[in-house]
Amino acid sequence: MAGEVIEIKNLVKRFGDFTAVNGISLSIKENEIFGILGPNGAGKTTTINMMLGLIIPTEGTIIVDGYNINKNPAVIKEKMGLMTQETVVDGDLTAQQNLEIFAELYGMKGKDKEDAIDYALDEADLTNFRNAKAGSFSGGMQRRLNLVKSMLHSPKILVLDEPTTGLDVQNRVSMWDRIRKLNKSGVTIILTTQYLEEADSLCNRIAIIDHGQLKAIGTPGELKRMVSEGNIIDISLRFEDIEKGEKVIKQKLKMDCKVVADRISINAGKEDVKTLSAIIAALEKEKIPIIAASMHLPTLDDVFISLTGGTIRDELGEQKSNASKVMWRR
Amino acid sequence: MSNIITSTLGKAYILYKRDMLIFKSNLRANIVRTVLFPLIILIFFSNIGAVAHNVPVGVVNMANNANSYKFVQSLYATSSDGLFKVVSIPSMSQGMSEVNSGTVSLLLVINPTVGTSSESTGILAYYSSPDASTVEGILPTISAVASEFYSGLGSRSIVPINAQPQTPNTEFAPTLTSGLSTNYEDFLVGGVIALVAVFGTLFGGGFTLITDKQLGNLKALLITPLNRSSVMLGKTIYTLTLSVISTLLVIVISLFFGTTILMGLVGVVWIFILVLMLTLGFTGISLIMASRVKKPEIYAIFTQTIALPLWFLSGAFFPAASMPTWMRVISTVNPMTYAVDGIRDVMITGSYPLSTALPQIGILALFAVIMLGLAIKLFKVQIA
Incomplete structure (x- = not known):
């Protein structure tokens, strides 16, 4: 790990009365895979759009590879690539034409351009389909074309906005391999994802953002140790028993716990498995049926619960149901 | 830069x-x-073909006799149907300029000779080509009104003149500025x-x-x-x-x-x-x-x-x-x-x-x- 490739200081973005990003400062090191986690609407995409120069920050500075984004946006754009959540290719154009347009927009000419396109088509296993319309490709082929398109100008930094959302298991695993391979070749990768296990296995460091603020930053290990040095106990109960169960654990056992939907999460610290038996015994004594119980080392899911007060999926679900309400109203 | x-x-x-x-x-x-x-x-x-409605029709009454007067009155009466509206115009030259500018779509000219001799050309109807289809839609109606007063003329009671004016009238030679195509x-x-x-x-x-x-x-x-x-x-x-x-x-x-x-x-x-x-x-x-x-x-x-x-x-x-x-x-x-x-x-x-x-x-x-x-x-x- 060398020096810092991106430095963000006191970044603020307001849209009217709404503050989407509220004073975020962080730095991203050269050649790391850096994850940005947070529920929808937390400010991830706004932060990324500011790094890419797509929107102008209300306050704060972003320095990319020594250049200030407000002063040298063009230089920075040459250094950065983006693959969005949605697959973006021109379906009416051939794979070759799709790549040509972007190569030319990045100022490539002649043999450089042709070499870059040949290499990209090869990387995406699309050499045999270069003259077929991208609209006729399968989802996986389009995604691969999208990835090599965003890598065409060999950016130093590649931003991947939920790169695996909507992919099946095989395609997801092969996408992870591609990401690791790119990183090995020297590309710094910034990744947002809603899959915590994906962030856990891919990222060197992770920033957790909620309500436009940076809640925590560190390696997955550091983040987990923040929650607990030891174990976490999860008890699942019937929904109507949750309140009663929480009372038992807090008052009778004098243990600290958090309720997440139908689950009680207890920080057991360095205690051993006996604690789990004690909790189960206490609940049975009160005739509260237990659906499931487990004891495990903290995961990023636990980190997320302790920092944002909900699981990443709860919040996603909430967002989605709000969105559908809005649609009905129209 | x-x-x-x-x-x-x-x-x-x-x-x-x-x-x-x-x-x-x-x-x-x-x-x-x-x-x-x-x-x-x-x-x-x-x-x-366009349906005519309140088409402006100018009338120049050069004859100024009882028959022409009755004809014009009758035109006014017919115009209440909403097919066309009649405007009285004092002179031929003003009438022609209004046809050319499009203020009136059709100009009827009642010559003093109309109905008095068998060589009479009838009532002359001038119009420019952009209005052709509109005017052609109302001409039969006007023709019918005219035949009540000038029975001797038969089908020649109204003489439409548009593209190429027939037998240019020496005094009022119409020159259409627009309308070679009709x-x-x-x-x-x-x-x-x-x-x-x-x-x-x-x-x-x-x-x-x-x-x-x-x-x-x-x-x-x-x-x-x-x-x-x-x-x-x-x-x-x-x-x-x-x-x-x-x-x-x-x-x-x-x-x-x-x-x-x-x-x-x-x-x-x-x-x-x-x-x-x-x-x-x-x-x-x-x-x-x-x-x-x-x-x-x-x-x-x-x-x-x-x-x-x-x-x-x-x-x-x-x-x-x-x-x-x-x-x-x-x-x-x-x-x-x-x-x-x-x-x-x-x-x-x-x-x-x-x-x-x-x-x-x-x-x-x-x-x-x-x-x-x-x-x-x-x-x-x-x-x-």
Whole structure:
């Protein structure tokens, strides 16, 4: 790990009365895979759009590879690539034409351009389909074309906005391999994802953002140790028993716990498995049926619960149901 | 500075090339879409013929005898049906100038000799060709009224004179300034060219900008080193190309329908100049709206609300002279009117002197400058 490739200081973005990003400062090191986690609407995409120069920050500075984004946006754009959540290719154009347009927009000419396109088509296993319309490709082929398109100008930094959302298991695993391979070749990768296990296995460091603020930053290990040095106990109960169960654990056992939907999460610290038996015994004594119980080392899911007060999926679900309400109203 | 200009032009060209490649990849559908509308309009409207309503009819009573007086009274009475309205005009020369300016569609001249001798030519009816189909619709009615008073004349009671005046009357030799060509189809073509150009414009660059925005392509393009001017310029050139293509297609179709362009190839050049000036103005409108609207549906509603009324008020279907005053006012400030008038002069009058061309093109140029100026000020590149 060398020096810092991106430095963000006191970044603020307001849209009217709404503050989407509220004073975020962080730095991203050269050649790391850096994850940005947070529920929808937390400010991830706004932060990324500011790094890419797509929107102008209300306050704060972003320095990319020594250049200030407000002063040298063009230089920075040459250094950065983006693959969005949605697959973006021109379906009416051939794979070759799709790549040509972007190569030319990045100022490539002649043999450089042709070499870059040949290499990209090869990387995406699309050499045999270069003259077929991208609209006729399968989802996986389009995604691969999208990835090599965003890598065409060999950016130093590649931003991947939920790169695996909507992919099946095989395609997801092969996408992870591609990401690791790119990183090995020297590309710094910034990744947002809603899959915590994906962030856990891919990222060197992770920033957790909620309500436009940076809640925590560190390696997955550091983040987990923040929650607990030891174990976490999860008890699942019937929904109507949750309140009663929480009372038992807090008052009778004098243990600290958090309720997440139908689950009680207890920080057991360095205690051993006996604690789990004690909790189960206490609940049975009160005739509260237990659906499931487990004891495990903290995961990023636990980190997320302790920092944002909900699981990443709860919040996603909430967002989605709000969105559908809005649609009905129209 | 010159570096920025070269790079802006270069990037605009790449964006233009992309839009054209997409256009080409759907070539057949795009051509059918462009051709379908003018085809339908020409097939239907040129066969239907306009229904006359309150057609202004001027009467010059040179005879001034009892019979002619009764005839005019009877005309007034018949006009209450709403088919035409009668205006009394004192002199022949004033009557002719009103026909030529379109204030009246038909001028009836009652000569003193009418009905007095068997060599009488009857009542002369002057009209100019843009009004031909309208006038031909009301002539039988007027003819019927006339035959009540001038029975001896039979079918010659009304002598229509339009294209080539028969036996020029020595005293009142009518010279029609417009109207060598006489059918409604020819009249319509000018309006259809203007409409297809404007619709092509609204569904050209502006529309692709919205779909680019919706599909995420705009975001993908904007993360490359690309500025706002390149996007605007690229979309503008693309739009102009589309309007040239669609104008060419409409001209070819109308030639198949038997329309002629009296000014020939020079006329085609004039038509393209008029269409491009008109298109530039509407490109400005479409860019502003496309950059601020998120959904193609909403964009389509806005643009149609603007374009359709402007089209109807441009005299594309019927002469501006037949509109009520409030519509005529809108028609005079409507840039499309000047393009339609100009195209029509080129195609069916056969002369487009600079004294007509410069003011018309000037107005269109002013419209273009204002709209593009507003676009430069109001155009926003938003990613969502």
